[in-house]
Amino acid sequence: MGTNQSWGGRFSQGPAQMVADYTDSQTYDRHLYAQDIRASQAHARMLGRQGIISEQEAATLVEGLDKVRQEIEDGRFVWKRELEDVHMNIEARLTELIGDTGKKLHTGRSRNDQVGLTFRLFVADALKTWQNNLAELVEALSAQAEAHQETLLPGLTHLQPAQPVSLAHHLLAYCWMFIRDASRIADCVKRVQTSPLGAAALAGTTYPLDPLSVANDVGFPAIYDNSLDAVSDRDFVVEAHSCAALIIVHLSRLCEECILFANPNFGYLRLPDTYATGSSIMPQKKNPDVCELMRGKSGRIFGHLMGMLTVLKGLPLAYNRDLQEDKEGFLDCHTSICSSLAVMAGFIRELVFVPERMAEACKSGFLNATELADYLVGLGHPFREAHHITGKAVALAESCGLRLEELSLEQLQSLSADINASVYEVLDPACAVRRRETPGGTGPKSVAKQLAKVKVWLTDNKA
């Protein structure tokens, strides 16, 4: 192979073919072309402002880079493996298009700080997309919540029947998870938006650069404080991966519940035809493959987080080529997170709940046992004693194959003589829900407050 035109001056031979293939990153870092061009244009404008190149040259560079972008977007750009990466592919084409001025673009810059800014721009753009996708999902969940404020289902602990809750309350629990994910991203973005450009290879440069103006030009408020740290820091990638990891944790919890609730033994929801698949052998099947696949995506998302941490572990200062391994995992993470959030939003919008099945399920499992205990406390029994009496009532009902509310007043009075007919009111699941108006509780007024708060969040966060 011939020597590399960007760095081959001191070499008499190019890299072996196998080595060129091994180090090549343009096959995937070409996805960063738009961010690389934005960063280069900002750098060129700054070189012009600072008088390091002429204003005319700066303008020529910016225009030439626009042309390169257009070629890429039209699919006319010819990517060359011997040019290693997106940066050198773009710069080489720029020079072909505008001549020798193209060779001035890299003044006062190294690929080490260049790739840092390019990738930070890419990650920042990705995070904004995630935030929009999260808002879309929160909107879908809250719309279903709004429609199901009166629908009740058994709330579970240990996956066992516990106490009735409203479906709105259940769905809003997921809204808050995704709202926290969005706020975690907002915090992460603050650190992503720090420009390393100006750090050059590792030590800064002798040219009178104005790095802050480049940062501001690309929409970043801040620059690095230390050039060694600037070119080798990939904390921001780890943080973005960990935001992704929690998003997929939350998605996979929601998936698991949809899978479970779609099982006919629960029958709480019907899978939309457009989001379900059939079986090639069992004609009756309607499978929740979409949810299963999304639950399974957790594997790769967690893997990318672990992968990035491992790349960074033990790296000496400053730039090391190991860092090139930051991109493929994040590209895959980005694709997986965007598609998963968008698919889940669509799925939730189309989901049909079956309130009758949920109401039916509220009747079994002694969901109203706590109500009976609280009723006894109201009569003056200490809670522990009320708990014990209620336990006896459950055992009695179970032995007769009855529900608590089906026990006669005499049967109940055999356990505690002061029980009177008003007990049957509190044993109604709707009453149990209605009375839980503590902050963030499942009572309808509390839920309405939650819903209003989610809507305010949506107004502030919907793009």
Ligand code: ARG
């Ligand atoms: N492609 C490299 C990366 O993604 C950037 C180039 C820096 N390479 C170098 N040999 N200094 O990290």
